Amino acid sequence: MKRTGKGLIGGAVLAAMSGIGLSLYSSRVARKAEELVPAEGRFLDVAGARLHYLDVGSGPTIVMVHGLGGQLRNFSYALVDQLKDEYRVIVVDRPGSGYSVATGATTPGIIAQGAIIADFIQKLGLDRPLFVGHSLGGAIGLAVGLDHPHLVRALALIAPLTQPLEQVPESFRGLARIPSGARLAFAQVLGTPLSRLTAKKTLEGVFAPEAVPEDFVTRGGGALSARPIAIAAAAADLAGANDDVKAMVGRYAEIGVPTRILFGRQDAILDPAWNGHRTAAVVPGAKIDTIEGGHMIPITAPEACARFVRAAFAAA
Template sequence: MKRGWIGGALVTAASGLGLALYANHVAREAEALVPAEGQFLDVAGARLHYIDQGQGPAIVMVHGLAGQLRNFSYAMLERLTADHRVILVDRPGSGYSTADPGTTPGLIAQGKMIAALITTLGLDRPLLVGHSMGGAVGLALALDHPELIRGLGLIAPLTQMQDTVPDSFRGLAMVPQSARLVFAQTIGTPLSKLTARHTLGMVFAPEIPPEDFGIRGGGLLSQRPAAIATASAELFGANRDLRQMVPRYPELRVPTSILFGRQDAILDPGLHGHRTAATIPGAKIDTIEGGHMLPITVPDATVRFVKAAFAYGHSAHDLEKTGRNTI
């Protein structure tokens, strides 16, 4: 019996080692296909990877859960750099940004990190654009550091607490938080590869995910163990910060524009869009045909929204300088 127990333990250990080696192989392969292409900046609590292109008034863009900056460079970056300096940033633990060892910064902490990036780069009150969970990070920054930005452009943003997890992220919600890193390093990556097509289908619904999203959109990087662990932790931790943030929305005096796809299958436009817009003074909201991944599926309309959000923030900034404020 003792020998059987020892044998079983050895088989389990060997299986775990094999899965870990496979996960590391997948991570190396993904990083070879989707390499870091920007610069790095150290801020308190993290090392941020970002792209800085174009000239003109600045726009900072922050991606969503399990994403990375190529979610924006896929189709929006070139459309914006003709008139703007555009900074795309990987959130800590996503893409090539890293948080301090043993930490997973929440929404409020990430807002402070983006604020530090804006300050360090010497940006003159940029428009802050956030997609999905990146929208929540933008709101956190606007609540605590409104003087650093001239407006918010929120694309399909997470803005309210969630009672349930979207079906596309159900697997992340099943990860035991006490063993998150072990799970991600063994089972997480193979499971992610097996379910990638189905998961992307749900995230993009009702649109079809583009075939080149894995490389051009950075999707392959989400299959790395570190990215899986980060996404799982963020999914569990979002409500904690939103509980503090939501009651403060009426305090916001930053010009805020919100865009949602009417068929968004990830976040409810009524809850995260219209309800939130009603609580933020002067907030504007628009809805268009489309799902959750608007920066990739309808880039022209999304770029028009970003430019309109910049104009709204710019006009409010001008009014503020003349001693008047309609926000």
């Protein structure tokens, strides 16, 4: 009995020390990521969040919102440079991503993030910008189009999430396993170390069939996604996505702002037929284009995405 008790105590001490060690490792990873990819924009307090954003160029305004596990450098990597000589381009970190934080009592879902971006547009005094959303950011664009249509000129959705996920993409299944009651604690102890081990495979899946750019970790901001706070936020985004998307799908016929959709035909994350053509068929007047490429076309095909954005603005 005594030996058993000592063994249990020893095991508990070892587990606690291992947890502390992993937590310290995660904190070091987060600090290093922020050194590699520092905040480069401004901050604005809005209802429910403190948002970090980059504002460049001049002319008619475009607001860009990134997808799951990303941040504004997914756009500033290449697409912003394609547009900033013609437009005022504002790229923003979603709450919990990059350097933006949610300030409410709960983690905001897609519809709530739509309201946050709507307040962001109003606080900046923007005159009906074109809304560009990639992946999960596309779902947020649809939420803005449904609930705040007077604030945007049109929607230009790149590889958007528009329909309920029938299954979680393989690259994001690790996020789906994070327990809802302790996301940040789990991410601090296990999420960041595990993400470091699986980062190469995860990025290859997200970019497939195209290669991951060698400088994506820094220039594309990928390093920030390994921080515990980013992992916890992405897990929350994923967990709540279907509920909000299901609530929006039945309302797509109400969307009154011009809507265009662009997909890479080889997208391995979101099916173009399910999330693109199916949605374009029910949104009034919506048009869909497809190009060669995968899910990360804002990075891998910036020229084609820029043409798509220009066309969306012209049509509006």
